[in-house]
Amino acid sequence: MEARHLRYALALAEHQHFGRAAASLGIAQPPLSTQIAALEREVGERLFDRTPRGVFPTAAGNAFLARASSALAEMSLARVEAGRAARGETGRLRLGFIGSALLDPLPGVIGRFRRARPEVRMVLQELDTPTASAALLAGELEVAVGRGSPRGAGAEDLVTVPIGADHLVAVVSSAHPFAGQRSVEAGQLAREPLVVSADAAGSYLRRVFEHDPAALDGAALARDVHTIAGLAACCAGVGLGPNRMRLIARDDIRFCDVEPRFRLPDLQMSFRAADSSPVLAAFLSVVRQNCAEVGSRLDDLLARHPAATGQQPVLGAS
Template identity: 35%
Template sequence: MDLRPLRHFAAVAEELHFGRAADRLGMTQPPLSQSIQALERRLGAPLFARTRRSVALTPFGAAWLPQVQAALAAVEALEPAAERILGGQSGRLELSFVSTADYSILPRLVHRFRDLYPEVELALSEATTDRQVAALAEGRGQAGIVILQGGGLLPEGFSYLRLLREPLIAAVPETWITQGRLVPAAGRLAPAAVTAAPLILFPRRAAPYFHDLVTGYYEDRGARPRVVQHAIQMQTIISLVSAGMGIALVPGSLRSLARAGVRYLDLGEDPPHLETGLIWRRDDPAPVLRNFLRVVADEADAPR
């Protein structure tokens, strides 16, 4: 249906006067009357009850008016909506993240991005680094927070930005300390105590860099880790530590994950550092991604 007769109908219905409606529309009264009559013929029912002194909506016209007004408002909103989409002020951003980011960089990024772009739908999903890389390579999702050293071995066409570098610490069962099985010194755990304890660890397929960083800590000290359990969720790893199954080497930001029965201790003698970064496809033209990258760059450069 042509929008012009709808606008003509709405103007007359709101003014209840053909002359004022014509002035409002910037036209003369005769073509306005002809337009309303043609619309009534098309609909098969009168929209107005006319006399020489007054114009009133018919029951049908009164019932149809709100729908016409809503349709016209929706049409008028299309151009500003397109501008917001093209400017990245609205739309949808799909962001995946490793579980460790939930305790470090992710909350800050989400809070900042939502403050700046409240109309953007932010779809978050937790996934291991390997699954994120595979999904993005297949065109699913737009960006991912991963654990990779300097971008690692990414497929062609990917970009990488370092977000955070933090030391590993030890998560140990509280009972091991109270019972004297582990004896920290000034809140630190000696390398010999770490290498002698059973270890709970990410499987290498899920987080190769994280896995190798932990096992490299043992190898650098002439030891081999005694892995008693693999787990891909950080919450699961900490739960197993709480149960006394073993210790885990985790990012320092995980101190915010308080769990009864778990103590976090610094590692003595030059602890390894874990790097968390953002990956995305360079050929993704989405304006919302462009705006998100600006927020990420600001957060990555911000002092801690």
């Protein structure tokens, strides 16, 4: 049984005449009569009464026609939904990210993507860089945003692009002696109680205090930049984090540059090279538009990626 058989039966029920029904369908009357007879044989029931006054559905025909109408509507909807999925208008995107990325650039990226693709379900998780990388490698995320490139088994199958550079700054209470200074030296920081993120304490901050390796011993460990700023405001210690922390609007904290200037590992976005999802392609298109300072690098690195090739969706302005 084919969709055209259902359309033939519905047209015959509407026009109650083989000739008029055939004309509405754009076919000759004999083929229509033949197809309706074949349909009745397949169903095993007489679907229409042929009378001198016209052709009318039987009880079996009415039951069949109700289902036929629903089936055609579902088939039409299925075509529409398939097209929307192919254009990345529906589906799911799971994104893991470190907290500082929510200061910049993720607010613009996520906001723009949600406006452009309101029916894509976004699953957002704040995760430290190692956890987000592991989740991406395990297939539990489509995109991970963290500091540095993912490591571990399968990392060679990922595409990683930089989406933001940053450097280290210190944040202190407005009552702290450093509060009036534009900058503070690493040697001065080594003599202060510190507040840092757990992954930074175990990785790149070791290089900042390579001449004072005990400086990080006993440091308060925070999950994200807002906690670092909050603990600094409480005079729990000098907070260390990315320069984008300056976007945190609080009256009770002050920021100082760290000297010598220490560049942090780039903020990186990673995804699986084999992921050809149209939803991912749409998300990458938004990242391109929102991260202008690295747009050319994104184009270079993603030009041959299956999710980024072909016609990109046209997205509204933010």
